[in-house]
Amino acid sequence: MSVLVVLEQRGGKWNRMSFEALTAGQKIAQIFGVPLQAAVIGSGIESLAKEAAGYGASKVFAVDHELLAKYTPDGYTAALEQLIKAANPKAVIFPHTYQVRDFAPKLATRFSNALISDVVEIKDDAGKAAFVRQLFQGKLSCDVQAAGEPAFVSVQAGAFRGAEAAANESGPVEAFAPQIEASQIRSKPEEPFREAQRSVDLGAAEFIVSVGRGIKEKDNLPVVEALASALGAELAASRPICDNGWLPMERQVGSSGQTVAPKVYFAVGISGAIQHLVGMKGSKTVVAINKDENAPIFETADYGVVGDLFEVVPALVDEIKKAKA
Amino acid sequence: MKFIVSVKQVPARDSSLRVSSDGKWLDESDITYEMNEPDAYALEEALQLKEKLGGEVVVLCAGPARAAQTIREALAKGADRAIHVQIEETGTLDALATARLLAKAVQAEAADLILTGLQSDDLGYGQTGVILAELLGYAHATIVMEVEPQGNTVRVKRELEDGWFQNVLLPLPAVVTVQSGIKKLRYATLMGIKKAKTKEVKTVAAAQLGGDKTPGSVMANIYMPQRSKQTQMLSGDAKQVAQQLVEKLKFEARVL
Ligand SMILES: Cc1cc2nc3c(=O)[nH]c(=O)nc-3n(C[C@H](O)[C@H](O)[C@H](O)COP(=O)(O)OP(=O)(O)OC[C@H]3O[C@@H](n4cnc5c(N)ncnc54)[C@H](O)[C@@H]3O)c2cc1C
Numbered sequence: 001m002s003v004l005v006v007l008e009q010r011g012g013k014w015n016r017m018s019f020e021a022l023t024a025g026q027k028i029a030q031i032f033g034v035p036l037q038a039a040v041i042g043s044g045i046e047s048l049a050k051e052a053a054g055y056g057a058s059k060v061f062a063v064d065h066e067l068l069a070k071y072t073p074d075g076y077t078a079a080l081e082q083l084i085k086a087a088n089p090k091a092v093i094f095p096h097t098y099q100v101r102d103f104a105p106k107l108a109t110r111f112s113n114a115l116i117s118d119v120v121e122i123k124d125d126a127g128k129a130a131f132v133r134q135l136f137q138g139k140l141s142c143d144v145q146a147a148g149e150p151a152f153v154s155v156q157a158g159a160f161r162g163a164e165a166a167a168n169e170s171g172p173v174e175a176f177a178p179q180i181e182a183s184q185i186r187s188k189p190e191e192p193f194r195e196a197q198r199s200v201d202l203g204a205a206e207f208i209v210s211v212g213r214g215i216k217e218k219d220n221l222p223v224v225e226a227l228a229s230a231l232g233a234e235l236a237a238s239r240p241i242c243d244n245g246w247l248p249m250e251r252q253v254g255s256s257g258q259t260v261a262p263k264v265y266f267a268v269g270i271s272g273a274i275q276h277l278v279g280m281k282g283s284k285t286v287v288a289i290n291k292d293e294n295a296p297i298f299e300t301a302d303y304g305v306v307g308d309l310f311e312v313v314p315a316l317v318d319e320i321k322k323a324k325a
Numbered sequence: 326m327k328f329i330v331s332v333k334q335v336p337a338r339d340s341s342l343r344v345s346s347d348g349k350w351l352d353e354s355d356i357t358y359e360m361n362e363p364d365a366y367a368l369e370e371a372l373q374l375k376e377k378l379g380g381e382v383v384v385l386c387a388g389p390a391r392a393a394q395t396i397r398e399a400l401a402k403g404a405d406r407a408i409h410v411q412i413e414e415t416g417t418l419d420a421l422a423t424a425r426l427l428a429k430a431v432q433a434e435a436a437d438l439i440l441t442g443l444q445s446d447d448l449g450y451g452q453t454g455v456i457l458a459e460l461l462g463y464a465h466a467t468i469v470m471e472v473e474p475q476g477n478t479v480r481v482k483r484e485l486e487d488g489w490f491q492n493v494l495l496p497l498p499a500v501v502t503v504q505s506g507i508k509k510l511r512y513a514t515l516m517g518i519k520k521a522k523t524k525e526v527k528t529v530a531a532a533q534l535g536g537d538k539t540p541g542s543v544m545a546n547i548y549m550p551q552r553s554k555q556t557q558m559l560s561g562d563a564k565q566v567a568q569q570l571v572e573k574l575k576f577e578a579r580v581l
Binding site: 098244308 | 336339341342344419420421424443446447448449450451452455456458459460464465466467468484485486487488489490491492493494495496505506507537539540541542543544545546547548549550551552553554556557558559560563564566567568570571573574575578580581
């Protein structure tokens with residue numbers, strides 16, 4: 001019995017969230033009183049597996065097959081199904097990445113289980129693990145228990161601190177060769193690509209005024225534009241604003257947009273969904289203006305104003321102008 | 326082509342959410358409901374594909390009796406007919422249990438392409454489409470931005486992290502989970518609303534479908550998140566909070 005953490009790499013590079021999953025795995029292993037193991041999947045991943053062995057796992061499986069060189073849900077599911085049957089863990093832990101979203105539910109189904117997805121906290125409930133998930137994009141929390149074994153759990157970006165390499169300890173690497181046939185893999189992935197180059201680099205901005213769906217209409221944008229110009233700030237937005245074409249895509253902040261770390265980030269009419277938060281959590285000071293006192297953005301804010309942005313923002317523009325005069 | 330769109334009815338986005346007294350779900354007394362937003366985009370995509378390629382759009386929904394309203398909305402927007410899997414649970418059925426019901430309900434339909442939203446705004450498991458694909462033995466792709474059927478395959482553009490994308494070719498039949506915001510949503514026309522009243526809605530009770538009902542996970546209790554960060558909440562009228570905020574930014578955070 002063990003807790004097995006499935007690490008993620010692409011083209012020989014780690015997804016850093018893998019190390020956060022290791023920390024979560026460590027915690028679950030302690031609750032269950034079993035050792036921690038890890039797995040790396042791909043083709044020619046021996047050296048990555050060796051590196052992973054330095055992060056506190058008692059053993060690392062190198063799940064290696066040429067058909068795993070490119071990620072496919074069929075290939076990964078087949079390989080991990082075999083590994084899990086062989087290693088028989090009590091729980092399988094993943095980082096909640098886009099790739100994990102793509103295959104882990106399929107894998108869990110093979111074991112008549114559901115993935116407990118996007119977990120933010122793990123509680124010790126008398127030797128059982130309770131997994132805390134967010135509902136309604138962070139407005140409510142819920143304690144979830146696994147219905148069967150192994151439990152399948154994915155952990156949210158940033159919820160756990162990334163594991164650090166242990167000083168001079170290193171567990172063994174065990175090669176695991178899954179049986180996969182080319183005919184089992186139904187999807188044909190092409191090379192990943194990026195769209196046109198960004199001309200705005202929000203990453204360098206010192207002040208950012210970011211606007212969300214609370215602005216209601218495109219015609220209301222001058223309200224926040226006035227705040228941005230009073231501050232000498234870059235204007236940014238949550239995803240729906242860019243989806244609607246109200247601001248260009250390159251001004252989107254979040255998991256599918258830019259990552260920013262300004263001195264001050266004003267979140268105006270933004271609820272604070274995790275996909276937005278991961279893009280701005282590194283800001284030094286966060287100011288949130290939202291009419292809903294329970295909006296999750298307040299959890300990330302240093303200063304919060306519960307109020308109507310159409311009243312608060314113009315007043316703020318006046319005060320900033322006065323202060324700067 | 327035969328398109329099936331799986332939609333869920335969820336509490337409207339700006340509902341004020343109160344936990345029910347037993348701590349198991351919400352107090353539903355003053356909640357209004359709407360179609361889950363990503364599902365609305367899945368429906369839009371299916372309707373546009375049908376307009377281009379011909380065929381049929383079938384709406385599939387597992388939900389309590391009140392979900393009939395969301396099904397009508399989908400029919401009014403242009404779906405041809407619907408299957409309503411009626412369940413007792415109002416909100417807490419997990420993705421595995423839901424997908425099992427959906428799979429049973431559509432097995433005989435022989436769809437070419439099943440579309441659904443990438444996650445629900447309420448429970449947010451983000452799994453129903455993927456599990457449905459696995460149970461039906463179909464290929465799948467998630468977080469899809471563009472869908473282009475080509476003969477007996479479909480080419481989809483998937484979103485990856487950090488502004489990366491990837492095209493993937495899948496054999497049909499397949500399931501795709503659609504990202505929000507990929508097209509402009511249509512409104513139901515008056516004509517559409519009228520027509521929807523005559524369209525077929527097949528209602529099947531979940532119990533009738535039978536099968537495995539064990540959930541994949543158990544929701545023990547629901548609560549308001551505990552705040553861990555010391556957020557300074559400023560109060561007063563607009564002018565007062567603006568003054569306080571500028572003071573704080575100037576002298577406390579020292580950023581102005
Ligand atoms: C795979 C994936 C990737 C994603 N990537 C991103 C991403 O990169 N970036 C991103 O931002 N999102 C992303 N999202 C979407 C994300 O989940 C949220 O849906 C989105 O961030 C919500 O945007 P919002 O806060 O503007 O809108 P909402 O959630 O609708 O919030 C609007 C807020 O405005 C407030 N409000 C309304 N009126 C007023 C008023 N008059 N005054 C003050 N406040 C008001 C409301 O109380 C509410 O809190 C992604 C989602 C997925 C599934």
